[in-house]
Amino acid sequence: MINRKLLIALLAIGLLAPLAVYPVFLAKLLCFALFAAAFNLLLGFVGILSFGHAAFLGTGGYVTGWLMLNSGLTPELAIIAGTLAGALLGAVYGKLAVKREGIYFAMVTLALAQLTFFIYLQAPFTGGEDGMQGIPRRALFGLIDLSNNTVMYYLVLAIFCFGFWLINRTIHSPFGQVLKAIRENEPRAISLGYDVEKYKWLAFVISAALAALAGGTKSLVFELASLTDVHWHMSGEVILMTLVGGVGTLFGPLAGAALVVTMQNYLSGGELGNYLHIIMGAVFVICVLSFRSGIVGQLQKFKRNNF
Amino acid sequence: MTQDHILETRNLTKGFKGFIAVDDVNLNIRRGDIHALIGPNGAGKTTVFNLLTKFLQPTSGQILFNGQDITPLKPAAIANKGIIRSFQISAVFPHLSVLENVRIALQRQEGNSFHFWRSDKVLEHLNDRALELLKSVGLESFAHSVTVDLPYGRKRALEIATTLALEPELMLLDEPTQGMGHEDVGMIAELIKQVSANRTILMVEHNLHVVSKLADQITVLQRGAILTEGDYATVSADPQVREAYMGSEADAVEVAS
Numbered sequence: 001m002i003n004r005k006l007l008i009a010l011l012a013i014g015l016l017a018p019l020a021v022y023p024v025f026l027a028k029l030l031c032f033a034l035f036a037a038a039f040n041l042l043l044g045f046v047g048i049l050s051f052g053h054a055a056f057l058g059t060g061g062y063v064t065g066w067l068m069l070n071s072g073l074t075p076e077l078a079i080i081a082g083t084l085a086g087a088l089l090g091a092v093y094g095k096l097a098v099k100r101e102g103i104y105f106a107m108v109t110l111a112l113a114q115l116t117f118f119i120y121l122q123a124p125f126t127g128g129e130d131g132m133q134g135i136p137r138r139a140l141f142g143l144i145d146l147s148n149n150t151v152m153y154y155l156v157l158a159i160f161c162f163g164f165w166l167i168n169r170t171i172h173s174p175f176g177q178v179l180k181a182i183r184e185n186e187p188r189a190i191s192l193g194y195d196v197e198k199y200k201w202l203a204f205v206i207s208a209a210l211a212a213l214a215g216g217t218k219s220l221v222f223e224l225a226s227l228t229d230v231h232w233h234m235s236g237e238v239i240l241m242t243l244v245g246g247v248g249t250l251f252g253p254l255a256g257a258a259l260v261v262t263m264q265n266y267l268s269g270g271e272l273g274n275y276l277h278i279i280m281g282a283v284f285v286i287c288v289l290s291f292r293s294g295i296v297g298q299l300q301k302f303k304r305n306n307f
Numbered sequence: 308m309t310q311d312h313i314l315e316t317r318n319l320t321k322g323f324k325g326f327i328a329v330d331d332v333n334l335n336i337r338r339g340d341i342h343a344l345i346g347p348n349g350a351g352k353t354t355v356f357n358l359l360t361k362f363l364q365p366t367s368g369q370i371l372f373n374g375q376d377i378t379p380l381k382p383a384a385i386a387n388k389g390i391i392r393s394f395q396i397s398a399v400f401p402h403l404s405v406l407e408n409v410r411i412a413l414q415r416q417e418g419n420s421f422h423f424w425r426s427d428k429v430l431e432h433l434n435d436r437a438l439e440l441l442k443s444v445g446l447e448s449f450a451h452s453v454t455v456d457l458p459y460g461r462k463r464a465l466e467i468a469t470t471l472a473l474e475p476e477l478m479l480l481d482e483p484t485q486g487m488g489h490e491d492v493g494m495i496a497e498l499i500k501q502v503s504a505n506r507t508i509l510m511v512e513h514n515l516h517v518v519s520k521l522a523d524q525i526t527v528l529q530r531g532a533i534l535t536e537g538d539y540a541t542v543s544a545d546p547q548v549r550e551a552y553m554g555s556e557a558d559a560v561e562v563a564s
Contacts, residue, residue, distance in 0.1 A: 170424075193383050193391075
């Protein structure tokens with residue numbers, strides 16, 4: 001299962017990183033890592049490909065952002081509300097999508113996410129193309145001021161650790177056992193008496209909620225919620241992160257998000273900015289062609305074969 | 308008579324866009340029997356299985372289990388009633404351990420299968436029962452292997468252990484010895500005999516030697532309809548069966564009987 005030493009080492013890196021790296025960048029990275037980890041719960045552990053996860057990321061962002069702008073709620077409550085909104089949307093979309101399998105499941109999720117995108121584009125409260133700007137961070141529990149980026153980062157780290165823990169627990173739970181059985185052989189799971197649609201649905205809701213948690217947190221980090229997060233590009237990007245990092249591994253989404261976010265940040269600022277999408281596309285092609293198990297999957301293989 | 312039958316079908320019919328795969332089939336499976344369903348390729352045997360377990364919807368007709376109409380139920384609900392099927396290709400969970408394969412079946416009655424917040428350590432008390440089941444099919448020494456590494460015959464044995472974990476009243480086995488070598492066929496046949504005590508088995512089987520040894524009752528299907536029924540002696544003596552189904556295999560049938 002999880003390697004304890006590795007976990008402690010990563011946590012230490014997470015705690016010390018703001019000394020060396022810009023905290024907002026780190027916070028962004030962790031938000032995407034959580035988003036990818038939520039997505040990976042479905043693709044890696046249930047074997048279903050959602051092509052509409054941006055809808056949940058965006059919903060979390062808009063709901064949290066709107067509450068921060070228009071109500072007196074403290075940030076943790078606004079994030080919880082955003083997460084619940086994502087879970088609710090996931091419950092409805094999941095109900096519709098799990099009736100279909102494979103490519104049809106992906107198409108249904110994509111269609112529903114597009115529907116969501118156009119609603120947010122038209123709805124007055126999202127600010128349309130301009131996005132929802134100037135979202136205040138205020139003070140955690142009304143006590144800890146989040147306007148300092150380093151403080152904000154530690155909140156993101158805590159949220160990420162919670163999300164990561166929940167995913168790990170889900171995978172290694174009685175429920176997770178059934179999910180793996182469905183991934184491995186769905187007809188057999190049915191013939192053993194498991195109503196697989198219900199299990200897929202619950203996994204979908206958990207995944208959607210965690211994606212919204214990532215979105216809500218991200219809107220506080222950037223003080224902005226925009227259409228970028230609901231656009232289908234975002235749904236594609238999370239697939240890219242997960243595949244490059246290693247689908248079905250616990251740390252893969254973290255590695256993939258780190259790579260993709262770092263590339264985006266450093267390339268878009270430099271001369272190569274215009275070629276960003278070409279370079280990302282090339283990375284994706286290389287990954288799919290030569291190391292399909294992703295960075296973490298490949299490392300695990302290497303470790304198995306050599307130690 | 309009716310209470311004697313664990314499973315009955317009444318005028319069971321399945322059509323696929325003009326093609327009738329299963330045509331007006333009336334099956335009567337007696338409690339405690341090993342009942343074999345045989346017939347040439349394309350006779351509709353697997354389709355019948357898929358209808359009985361609701362993996363396919365019948366076009367018309369009824370399925371009665373213990374006298375109760377189960378035609379409208381979903382596949383998982385059929386399984387919960389005590390009808391557990393196997394598949395033509397081995398139905399295991401390849402990347403779970405052998406022990407976990409059996410435990411998945413045992414877990415269902417625990418009622419904690421939606422508990423995503425609990426550690427899977429709560430399932431460990433099922434390990435003893437799982438090992439016991441593995442022992443009954445001779446797999447206890449493989450308990451911690453990854454299932455994908457097992458030889459084919461052992462995978463089928465594991466499948467039977469998994470099915471037994473649910474204590475099914477009625478087991479449906481779809482070609483349990485398909486694609487096996489001689490020794491494995493003997494092992495599986497022996498196993499089926501063993502587990503048939505106290506339960507009913509309906510099996511699709513091509514290996515007539517196995518059928519002759521195991522089956523109490525045989526139904527011969529041809530082009531989706533029942534050609535004849537009876538014990539092995541009756542069925543194998545039927546000239547229609549010889550002509551329609553066995554053809555050149557007629558000699559082999561005599562050897563087997």
